[in-house]
């Protein structure tokens with residue numbers, strides 16, 4: 001949780017995001033992460049928050065939704081994502097998430 005907070009601060013600054021973002025960790029059954037764009041709140045699954053690489057990817061993914069103020073995965077979304085994490089790093093994080101949650105992964 002402490003690590004997740006530091007990740008939030010670090011990634012927000014790398015994205016040049018000036019909006020204050022709230023982070024919640026909760027036990028989800030199927031969701032990996034979600035973002036409420038109106039309240040600028042990111043929620044990530046408790047099991048996944050314990051893995052640094054997975055938490056990094058999930059927080060970054062949701063922060064980009066907040067920065068762009070859209071739930072769509074546009075070209076701009078991926079440009080920002082891959083400006084901060086390598087494609088291989090994202091792929092590895094997703095694979096780890098699927099393995100931790102035994103395949104039950106959904107995210108916005």
Ligand SMILES: [Zn+2]
Nearest residue numbers: 061071107108
């Ligand atoms: Zn998304």
